[in-house]
Amino acid sequence: MAPRRVVIRNHTAEANLFARRTFITLCGVIVLLLLLLVNIYNLQVSSYEKYQTRSNSNRIKLLPVAPNRGLIYDRNGVLLADNKPIYSLEIIPEDVEDIKATVKAVSELLSISEDRQTKFFKAMKRKRRFKPIDLHSRLSDQQVALFSVNQHKFTGVFVNARLKRYYPFGDLTTHNLGYVARINRKDANKLELEGKADNYAATYAIGKLGIERYYEDVLHGTIGHQEVEINNQGRVIRTLDYTPPQAGKDLTLTLDIELQMIAKRALSGKRGAIVAMDPRSGEVLAMYSNPSYDGNLFVHGISTKNYSKLLKSKDLPLINRSLQGYPPASTVKPFLALTGLEENIITPETRVWDPGFFQLPGLPNKYRDWKPWGHGWVTLTDAIEHSCNVYFYKLALELGITKISTMMERFGFGDYTGIDLHEESDGIMPSIAWKRARYNKPWYTGETLSVGIGQSYWTVTPLQLAQALTTLVNHGERKIPHLLKSTTEITKDEQGIAHDINTDVIYEEKAPIELSQKKHWDTVLKAMHNTVQKFGATGYNAFKGTTYDAAGKSGSAQVASIKQDEEYDAESTSENKRDNAMFIAFAPYKNPEIVVAVAIENVAKGGGGSNAGPVARQIMDQYFGNRVINAQSTTLQKANNKNAVASINHTGHSHSVSLMTIEQSAQRQQENN
Amino acid sequence: MRHTGQEQQKSKSLWQKLHIDLPLLIGILALMTLGVFVVYSAGGQEIGMVYSHGKRVVVALIVMMIVAQIPPLSYRKWAVPVFIIGLLLLVAVLLFGHVGKGAQRWIDVGFTKFQPSEIMKLIVPIMIAWYISQSNLPVKLSNVIIAFILVLMPTLLIAKQPDLGTSLLIASSGIFVIFLAGASWKLIAVCTGLVSAFIPILWMYLMKPYQKQRVETLFNPEQDPLGSGYHIIQSKIAIGSGGLEGKGWLHGTQSQLEFLPERHTDFIFAVFSEEFGLFGVTILLAVYLAVIMRGLWIAAHAQHAFTKLLAGSITLTFFVYVFVNIGMVSGLLPVVGVPLPLVSYGGTSMVTLMAGFGMLMAISTHRRFHV
Structure with a gap:
């Protein structure tokens, strides 16, 4: 307890002292509040643009959209390199209530192997949130149909279509067309060096050989972008803007298939x-x-066994x-x-x-x-x-x-x-x-x-x-020997109608x-x-x-x-x-x-x-x-590219003779492969 | 003095009978109303969160009303025993306390858990004000030293939990009493010097690594943008991108898309700034200043040294809340857990604050008890 002393208090003096001190603190308070205000002024006015940009880059993501690769035709318009859709079954686990039960049910419906299911759960452990994972990467048409009918039962599970290169004539054209295959580290480095990496952000495959390699830049096209708003976990909230990709140019070769x-x-x-x-x-x-x-073997990633068979063959098929x-x-x-x-x-x-x-x-x-x-x-x-x-x-x-x-x-x-x-x-x-x-x-x-x-x-x-x-x-x-006859670019006019622009390639001659x-x-x-x-x-x-x-x-x-x-x-x-x-x-x-x-x-x-x-x-x-x-042939249009996904509005190339024979033998080749 | 008191008693209004200081109440209600709206936006527009926030607001208002009814000079009788019990509870927290969020702050008393440090926010200013008002003002050096020791004991105990924010608030509440009591400028200069000298020692030996990191983060948040710097970077982005007029209520992307952490509690100011811009911030600061000025007015017009000191301390501690919170959210101060008073979602601290405002109202309205 404090000592009880008789003190004579000077209340007026104390009040004055207190008032002075209070006034000083009030001044201090005002100064400090102004300091806060100045700091916030700096953030909200002086640096507004910087933070505005950062806020947008937080929430806005550009999702790259791959362009469709240009198709390749022979001189008579027969399709030599196609883009075919392949269907994969994908799941976003965050959108699924009971992931184990769902995977099991879908797998039962589409008879997906245990192996793929195990792979799926493994992949689930190391992926980013809200990224879809493949349960099956190449569904058959039957499986796609079966799933479509039952889709309403599986939220968070969907079929995704991607285009993959397909060479209908198989080995007949490989030495000319070459093939595309997955972009590897070496390709990525090269693209980086040439400043093309951004354009390939969504691209899976690149021309590795032949025409596919030589005319890579023509065939590839220009990337498109989908601008989306995302939250802090990366979930897409809504689409803000969409810039469609520009498909690569189609090539017409001088070859007669x-x-x-x-x-x-x-x-x-x-x-x-x-x-x-x-x-x-x-x-x-x-x-x-x-x-x-x-060449189709390489598009999907050739197995080591098949590749070493090609490498070791004493007939040297790769050459x-x-x-x-x-x-x-x-x-x-x-x-x-x-x-x-x-x-x-x-x-x-x-x-x-x-x-x-x-x-x-x-x-x-x-x-x-x-x-x-x-x-x-x-x-x-x-x-x-x-x-x-x-x-x-x-x-x-x-x-x-x-x-x-x-x-x-x-x-x-x-x-x-x-x-x-x-x-x-x-x-x-x-x-x-x-x-x-x-x-x-x-x-x-x-x-x-x-x-x-x-x-x-x-x-x-x-x-x-x-x-x-x-x-x-x-x-x-x-004359300079060449394989490329003309290129076709598809452009859209103001009404959105696609037009083909055909450009014949002019080759210089050497000194005679x-x-x-x-x-x-x-x-x-x-x-x-x-x-x-x-x-x-x-x-x-x-x-x-x-x-x-x-x-x-x-x-x-x-x-x-x-x-x-x-x-x-x-x-x-x-x-x-x-x-x-x-x-x-x-x-x-x-x-x-x-x-x-x-x-x-x-x-x-x-x-x-x-x-x-x-x-x-x-x-x-x-x-x-x-x-x-x-002289007496019938004109056949687009005979071979019936199932091309890329909606290409081709002016019919007149195409001669026994197309049946070609299709049949192309089929035979596929069977043989 | 008695004369004036009688005069006032004659003209007592309804508010005075209820022991409510109307200007102060208006300021408080303005802040609380604002708080409800910002909590709704920050909490992902969940009405449930608004209800539970509203419930706490009502409880806090009731606590304020009850405290306001108690004649302030009667606190003095209880100052010493309650202070000692408070200290013992703090020791008990350190020994048997409940660990939450990496710190021992809670004590389990059977039916509920409570934080003794919260109560100390009120007891310390009462204790120091009582001690100093025992003798004439200006305060003498020997009393200052004893007062310092009295402040230091709970401060250190709370800092040990560790709860830097609360210990800071408690230390400042005590120091404000000493300052307002007229501690000599020479003494203030010496103390400031000592504290400055103490900072390197504090840095080298006493601060924990995570506390040091918070300070380092303050100066260079970009060093670890996804780790320790994340809070402050996102908070500055939220404030900065609000601009002059703000993105509009419920339209702050930093908060609505959840880039901003702790957005309904300690970082609610960032949500407010993002959605209401510099205009909103200026108004908010003006309301705070109004509340503080009213508090200081009450202190200046209190009729006893004890109530003057207590009112001044409560008001200034309230200011420390505002300054530390906005300072940390806008990147001026290291991150310490201090909510934005009367706006942040949160129970205990709001109840303590409102109990403090209850005392202010009591001091403003109970004027017949004099020594």
Whole structure:
């Protein structure tokens, strides 16, 4: 207890003191309240925009919407790459009252395996709130129908449709179209580097190979956005705005799928490649490499087992042989002859004695002809018709490697053709400089002789051969081979009606080859005409009785070296050391419309004329036969893209002939896969 | 003095008979009404929450009325024993208290749990005011020291629970009494110096890591935007995005979409600022200032040193509530658990506050009891 003292209190003084102190505190209170107000003024007025933005970025999320990938058609409007809907069954656990019971009931209804259910519950543990989880990623149509009828019983469970790439022709088009597959880390990094990552925010797959890869930017389209308001847990409250994606452009290729099918049939059971081109434009009409594989496998993510099977197959199905180098063998003789004429080493009348072999002066080595007893006296035409090696040994020797390689490079050998595929290889056009750079060794004259018959280090791709032949038949005009014919963009006008804008792709030409005398072209082309048309010439049997006027040149490339005095016998040589058969052809002889290059590996018997020649003929038969039927064909519209989800308003491409056959065989391919 | 009292008694109005100070009541009811609306918005527009809030408001008003009936000078008789019981209860809380939200604040007395620290908010100013008013003003140094010790005991006990917010309020309620009693400026300067010197020691040895983090967060909330900085960042976003006019009642996205934590309790000011903007904030602060000024007016016109000091302390403690809460929500002060008085959803603290206002009303209306 406090002490009880008698104190005389001065109440007035105390009251005054207290009043003073109260006044001071009141001032303090006002100052501090003003301080609060100033601080809030700073937040609400000075920094208003900053906090307004942050408040919006809290609540507004942009959900990316993937654009539909452009479709790919062949030159006649047959659909080659489609987007097909696949249906997945998804659940948002937060929207479901009893998740275990619901999963069980749905699984029972749609007979979903225990496995998938376990996977679902595992995924549920590590996902973000209000994100849907797949219970089944590829529902059948039946399951979709069954669920739709019963949907009202399952809140929070829904079917989601996504588009996936589908190649209806399977392995027939894989080497040209390539395929799309899931964007992996490497792709993501690359997109990031190129500043395209934002545009791919919602995209699942990217072109990995072929046309899909080369024209990725054209096919992909532009991302759209859905602007939604979300709460602090990420649940979507409402949609504020929607910017639709712009679908990628459709591509129409130069390929003719029917010709492609013939190419496949012609190569069945063989390893090799066919390239058919229109020499007037450089359009690739067919390009097929056998064996091939089904690109659809990669779209869904290929299994390790399937992939290693493809990798380990000794037939190397993953390689596009149309773009791989082969020794050109005698197919390059017309080009060498042209070089001889241009360099004035030979004339059409020059005669050479062929005893069956050729020897460098003063050296014992014999360079053999394919005909052991020789062709006797031969002129340039004879030499091409019968593919006489000795003639070309002599020509090569007199030309020398430098003149040869210079001219051959002008035809595009040893360089990329510039086709719209990234998988192209450039082959090898050997030269002194090339050998120095590659092997750091001098050039030997003997090697020049081998080059004279398209052997030695020389490799060309079937596509290069087709391109060089194009230049030859065009009298020096050089076309760039290409697969893309036109692009189609769908735009909407003010009334919202979709319009197609078709843009033909224009390709530049390369600098033409100018010869001192134009008749040299004709001399060589005439010899190639004889090769096919004259009885007994190397291409005669293959093209006997055609309705069109063809010309061509065969080639048999030695794969293994043969020792001096040794005889080559295909049957006794192990399979992978047997000769490759080559053939180049064009038709009609006057005003050519098609050039074909064929390479077939390790043929059992005979040379290019008997193995590759008939293959080239089948393509031409189809090509010219096609035109006859084409005149009376019925017009078929959108035959193949009935179930395309992307609503594409196509002007009907007129499409020729036996579409039934195509569909049937496409189906057959699917079954086989 | 007696003369004036008689005069006033003659002109006693109905409100005075009821021991209600009308201007103060109007201010309080204005804040409470506002509180009901903001709680409705902050609580996700649930009418149930408004009911339970309304119930507490009514209970608090009744408590205020009852307290207002007690003649204030009679508190003095009870000051010492109640203060001692209060201290014992605080010790008991530390020893046997109920743990809630990481702190021991509650004591279980069979039928209910209660917080002795809440009661100390009222007992401490009474105790100090009583002690100091025993001797003449201005207060002497020796008395100041004893008063300090009396304040420090409950403050430390409550800080130990730990309940920083309440211990701060209790310490300030005591210190305000000492200041109003005329502690010399020299002494105030020395004490301020000592406290400043004490801060580093407090920081290094006495503060718990989570308390330190709160202070660090104050200076740099962006350091841990999803952790310790989350409250203050979201709160500043809410206030800032309200702008001049606010987003409108029930339309604050920060609160309605639940980005703002503790939005109906300690952070209700952010909800209010987001929805009513700077205009609303200015009006709210003006109402608070009006209530405080009325409280200080009552203190200045009280007729005894004890009631003057008590009224001043209660009013200023109310101001500390306002300042600390708005300061922490708007990022000026570290986060300590202090509600926005009369607006925040919450029971105990509102009842204590209103009991305090009851005392103020008693001081304003009971004028015949003099020494």
